[in-house]
Amino acid sequence: MELLLHQVLAGLATGGIYACMALAVVMIYQAIDHLNFAQGEMAMFSTFIAWQLLQWGVPYWAAFVLTIAISFLAGVVIERTVFKPIHKAPVLTHVVMFIALFAIINSAAGFIWDFTIKSVPSPFGTQPLFGQRLISAHDAGMIAVTLVLLVLLYLFFRHTRVGLAMRAAAANPDSARLAGIRVGWMVALGWGMAAAVGSVAGMLIAPVVFLEPNMMLSILLYGFAAAVVGGLTSPGGAVFGGFAVGVVENLAGTFIPYVGRELKLSIALFIIVAVLIVKPSGLFGRRVVTRV
Amino acid sequence: MHDRAVAHVKSPPAGTLAGVSLDIWRRLAIAGALAVALAVPFAAKNFFIFQMTLAIIYAIAILGLNLLTGFNGQFSLGHSAFYALGAYTAAIMMEHGGLGYYWTLPAAGMVCFVAGFLFGLPALRLEGIYLALATFALAVAMPQILKSTPLEPWTGGVQGIVIIKPDAPFGLPLNSDQWLYFLSLAVALVLYACAVNLVGSRTGRAMIAIRDHPIAASAMGINVSLYKSLTFGVSALYTGVAGALGAVAISFVAPDSFTFVLAIGLFVGLVVGGVGSIPGTLFGGLFVLFVPNIAEHISKGLAGAAYGVILMLIIYAMPSGAAGLCRLIIGKFVRHGR
Amino acid sequence: MSACLLEATGICAYYGPTQVLFGLDLRLAEGGITTMLGANGAGKTTMLRALSGMVRATGEIRFRGEPVLGQATEDIVRRGVAHVPEGRGTFTRQTVEENLQIGAMSRRDRKAIPGDIERVYGYFPRLKERRGQQAGTLSGGEQQMLAIGRALMLRPRLMLLDEPSFGLAPMIVAEMFEILRTLNRSEKVSMLLVEQNAALALDLADHAYLIETGRLVMSGPSAEIRGDESIRRSYLGY
Numbered sequence: 018m019e020l021l022l023h024q025v026l027a028g029l030a031t032g033g034i035y036a037c038m039a040l041a042v043v044m045i046y047q048a049i050d051h052l053n054f055a056q057g058e059m060a061m062f063s064t065f066i067a068w069q070l071l072q073w074g075v076p077y078w079a080a081f082v083l084t085i086a087i088s089f090l091a092g093v094v095i096e097r098t099v100f101k102p103i104h105k106a107p108v109l110t111h112v113v114m115f116i117a118l119f120a121i122i123n124s125a126a127g128f129i130w131d132f133t134i135k136s137v138p139s140p141f142g143t144q145p146l147f148g149q150r151l152i153s154a155h156d157a158g159m160i161a162v163t164l165v166l167l168v169l170l171y172l173f174f175r176h177t178r179v180g181l182a183m184r185a186a187a188a189n190p191d192s193a194r195l196a197g198i199r200v201g202w203m204v205a206l207g208w209g210m211a212a213a214v215g216s217v218a219g220m221l222i223a224p225v226v227f228l229e230p231n232m233m234l235s236i237l238l239y240g241f242a243a244a245v246v247g248g249l250t251s252p253g254g255a256v257f258g259g260f261a262v263g264v265v266e267n268l269a270g271t272f273i274p275y276v277g278r279e280l281k282l283s284i285a286l287f288i289i290v291a292v293l294i295v296k297p298s299g300l301f302g303r304r305v306v307t308r309v
Numbered sequence: 310m311h312d313r314a315v316a317h318v319k320s321p322p323a324g325t326l327a328g329v330s331l332d333i334w335r336r337l338a339i340a341g342a343l344a345v346a347l348a349v350p351f352a353a354k355n356f357f358i359f360q361m362t363l364a365i366i367y368a369i370a371i372l373g374l375n376l377l378t379g380f381n382g383q384f385s386l387g388h389s390a391f392y393a394l395g396a397y398t399a400a401i402m403m404e405h406g407g408l409g410y411y412w413t414l415p416a417a418g419m420v421c422f423v424a425g426f427l428f429g430l431p432a433l434r435l436e437g438i439y440l441a442l443a444t445f446a447l448a449v450a451m452p453q454i455l456k457s458t459p460l461e462p463w464t465g466g467v468q469g470i471v472i473i474k475p476d477a478p479f480g481l482p483l484n485s486d487q488w489l490y491f492l493s494l495a496v497a498l499v500l501y502a503c504a505v506n507l508v509g510s511r512t513g514r515a516m517i518a519i520r521d522h523p524i525a526a527s528a529m530g531i532n533v534s535l536y537k538s539l540t541f542g543v544s545a546l547y548t549g550v551a552g553a554l555g556a557v558a559i560s561f562v563a564p565d566s567f568t569f570v571l572a573i574g575l576f577v578g579l580v581v582g583g584v585g586s587i588p589g590t591l592f593g594g595l596f597v598l599f600v601p602n603i604a605e606h607i608s609k610g611l612a613g614a615a616y617g618v619i620l621m622l623i624i625y626a627m628p629s630g631a632a633g634l635c636r637l638i639i640g641k642f643v644r645h646g647r
Numbered sequence: 648m649s650a651c652l653l654e655a656t657g658i659c660a661y662y663g664p665t666q667v668l669f670g671l672d673l674r675l676a677e678g679g680i681t682t683m684l685g686a687n688g689a690g691k692t693t694m695l696r697a698l699s700g701m702v703r704a705t706g707e708i709r710f711r712g713e714p715v716l717g718q719a720t721e722d723i724v725r726r727g728v729a730h731v732p733e734g735r736g737t738f739t740r741q742t743v744e745e746n747l748q749i750g751a752m753s754r755r756d757r758k759a760i761p762g763d764i765e766r767v768y769g770y771f772p773r774l775k776e777r778r779g780q781q782a783g784t785l786s787g788g789e790q791q792m793l794a795i796g797r798a799l800m801l802r803p804r805l806m807l808l809d810e811p812s813f814g815l816a817p818m819i820v821a822e823m824f825e826i827l828r829t830l831n832r833s834e835k836v837s838m839l840l841v842e843q844n845a846a847l848a849l850d851l852a853d854h855a856y857l858i859e860t861g862r863l864v865m866s867g868p869s870a871e872i873r874g875d876e877s878i879r880r881s882y883l884g885y
Contacts, residue, residue: 052438099621106628108437109378113580116573117620124613178752185738185749192736195699197724197753197801238449245442250740283453286446293439294431 024267030156032263034225037163037218038233038240039247039255044170044214046249048207050187051111055118056215057237059095061230062122063088063216064223065130068137077140081220085213092212096205104204126230137223159221166217167256174252183207235282239266242289248299257301262289331639346494350487358486359558360598365493366555368594369500371578372587373547379585380508381540382520384437387444388575390451391421391545393567395552397455400470400562401463410475410557414496417553418546425545429538448572455564469563472556489558496554500547504587507543516540548575581623583632592631596623652677652805652837653698653728658706660690660697660861667693668704668861673839675805680831680838682852682869684845690861691841692733695807698839699723699730711804725753729803729836733810735794739783743774746782746793750800760800767796770826788819795826799834806830808840812847820844824851849873 041060045053053059063084070080099118103110141158174180186193186203193200219233226232243262247254269284292300350358374388398420399413428447435443455464464470477488507513515536518526527533556562574597582593604616627634653675660668668690675681683691697704700720708716715723724730738746747767751760768775771792777785782793791811798806811827812820824847830836842848849855849869857864857872865878872878 052441102625103628106624107584109384109576109580109584110624110628112441113577114621114624116577117617117624119617120613120620121617124611124615124617128610128614178748178757181741181745181748182752184741185752188738188740189736191701192732192738193749194701194720195724195730195732195736196749196797197721198749199721238445241442242446245439249438283450286450290431290443290446293443294434297434297436297439 020271021268024271025264026152028264028267029160029260030152030263031225031267032243032260033156033160033163034218034222034236034259035239035243035262036256036259037159037166037221038215038236039243039259040163040166040170040252041211041215041218042237042240042244043247043249043252043255045207045211046244047174047252048183048187048211049204051108051115052241052249053211054112054115054237055122056211057233057240058119058122058126059088059092059212060215060219060222061228061233062126063091063212064137064219064228064232065126067216067220068135068223068228069130071138077138081140084216084220088216089209089213092209093205095212096208100208101201101205104201123230130230132229132231134227134229137220137228139224143224155224159225162217162221163256163259166214167252170214170252179206238282239263242286245299246289246292248301251299251301254299254301258299350483350490355484355486358490362486362490362493362558363555364594364598365490365497366551366558366594367575367578367597368591369493369497369554370548370551370575371582371590371593371597372500372504373544373549373551374575374579375582375584375587375590376504376507376516376547377540377544378579380513380520381516381537381544383432383537383541384441385444385544386441386569386572386576387447387451388544388548389567389569389572390444390447391425391548392552392555392571392575393451393455393562393564394424394545395421395549396556396562396567397464397470397552398549399553399556400472403472404465404470405463410472413553413557414550418550421549421552422542422546424549426538426542428545429541430534432541433534433537445569445572448569452564452568455567464564467564469561469566472560472562474560475557493554493558496550500550501587504547508587512536577620581620581627581630583630586630586632589630589632650677651675653708653710653839655698655708656706658694658697658704658708660693660702660704662693662702666861668697670706671858671861671863673856675837675839676854678831678835678837679854680827680840680852681854681856682840682842682848683856683858684842684848685858685864687843688860689858691858692809693861694858695730695809695839695841698807699728701730721753724801727801727804728807729798729801729805730807731794731798731809731811733813735790736797737782737785737790737793739781741782742779743782743785743793744778746797747774747800750797753801763800763802767799770799770830771796788815788823791815791823792826795823795830799830799836803836805837805839808838810841810843812842812844820847827851 038057038060041056042052045051045056066087067080067084070083071077075083095118100111100114103114139155139158141154143153143155145153174184182193182198183203183206185196186198186200187207190200193203222236223232226236239262240259243258244255245258246261247256247258249255265288266282266284269288273284349361353361370388370392373391374385377383377385395417398417399410402408402413402416403410432440432443454460456467458466474485475488476485477483481488483491508516515526515531518529518531519533519536523533578593578597579590581596582591583589600619601612601616604619605612607615651674653673655671655673658668658671658673659666671690671694673694683694685691693702696702698708700715700718700723704716706716707714710723710726710728715726738749741749744764747764748760751763754760768778773789774793774796777789782790785793795808795811808827811823815823827838827840828851831838840848840852849872852869854866855869855872856866857878865872
């Protein structure tokens, strides 16, 4: 029983990482209607920027805020320069562009900062929380920040004009233009916000997994999985999905004998596909109702 | 996801170019390409022949993917799994069954057809990005499954399986690289011919109808589920045969050759070649094989970045792939006969 | 004739290499309802799209005296041109009320928006009943009303209506045209109406243009066109 509890808590801790990433994924999906495969790499690059600032002696929270600002701008710039020219291209073309972006960022980070792992300090400290061994102060802080971000994003999208304009621009760009919405800038804004959320995720994740150019590879995959399980249209679902994936992965590794540990990732993914088959738009995703 | 995800297949434009009908030009182009293809093994070094063999094999795999995505509108970021399945089928048959490599090709095709069909059934419920993710999960899981302990006696675990490279049969005066090149070329020709016929057939029209408008297609009495799963099977078959050929050509299989990187490579090949274009897959095969090398040539440290930039430039230059660009160029010079 | 709201001269438009409009001229009077009639493929929708900057066109378009041709759709819309597109352009995943809010997105006088939403509900009570419902679940007629409502939220000077009767039951169409007439009078919105249903459109409009394969055939007061037997027979088919 204690083992179970321990594994669930450990799962929640790693789940926090996935939840963070999933939130960034859903964020950009809402804004541009595409899954950005380079999102993890963008977050990784942001984290390197934060690390570099810390190396230069900038205090932690100043570096934190500065990194978010830089990432936001970088997101906007990437959209304006790389993706604006192809905004009418089909989905598959976008996916290829994301792959290209992925390769460029990954390789550039390795070139600038090389591939040795670097440690990033935690703003919350790494001591155990309340003196127990189950969950550390950093894990708790990470989960808290994720939840705060979630609430902020929810409020932004549901209750602000810009949030609604962004949703409209993503859902039906032509019609949004006819309502006078500057669709191009909404998309750029979405990129900026996604990059900013991603940078927060990166900075929170880095103290746990260490910083190096390939750190985000599997995390992004779990992030996607979490987002999809929760439903790509639901930021809350994505966060829930993140925790669920973390817990399931940990439990599968512990309790499914023999294959559990080796095939941890595969089992997690299998469960995700199973969820999708039962509920094709995710657990909390809004079903798109279309009249024929 | 309401975008029309895939380019429409243009029926070959009728018209004339320099006074000669386009159909004749097309035949000339095919004949020319074939002549060049046949001449390669006698004019090039062995390593280049080997590379061209791989390019043909990738082209076959991309053709399989194109049948699924380009003609049936189903995404896959997981075709490396079927490629791996084909490769391992071949390797295991040769290693444990002692069978000749030529038996492995149809067997790999059949195994992958069944696997693809079965995977296609649950995939019916998934669309667009969700299907892409499910298939991507398959691609990620595959190497882990191949490495796993229960399968180790068959798959050789992380070490993989070494196969003996076959020599030319019937005492043909060819070295094994040349022979494998011709073998791959022959298999490719057969599979391309089948694909052209399939796409032009009643079945192919049903596939395309499902891609363009699934609801309308089912209203016309097309069994959407059956056709979608079957297409998945056929697509996996093509990719599996390519995997088996690849295993024989490289004479080695190991789990880490079949990671999701391969799946993404095939996908990129599909898009740069031209979604929904059969000849475009050849360009895709060449791209998959050569562009990473070129990128490495440009800069060792920034090879990834060079690859990414090349890819972006290609997309800007030809947003609908090599096939789209060709169509555009031909369109500029063609006189439409009325 | 009253002041000119919009004047288009020599509009040509292309889809790829195919020319669709061949130098069309159009004058819309301030406060009037003008209808553009013609067979399928005559270029009516394209003309509307040219006016709101959705297709590339050549020629000259002046809206309230200022040239607008070549401007982005968003900017033309912000000048007060509301285009109710073919297919209605519903934001299916958003609620009815959110759809109306989207319509008001470019407005600066935010305080007036809730009042305007209520006004739209006044014209279309059905929308009020469904205000929290996902707009994709509305019936065709309701979606058309929502599209008109969304356009009204812009407080437009000119409304471009692309076949508002398309696919709707005759009773609903009659109801809607009545509302359009009211809107024209009480909200002082000028309208350019594209219709297949010529009889209905001529009843509503005070001026009509007849176009065929991208060229102007004739124009004049609706009553005149309605009265001309030969035109009615050969072009309008009733």
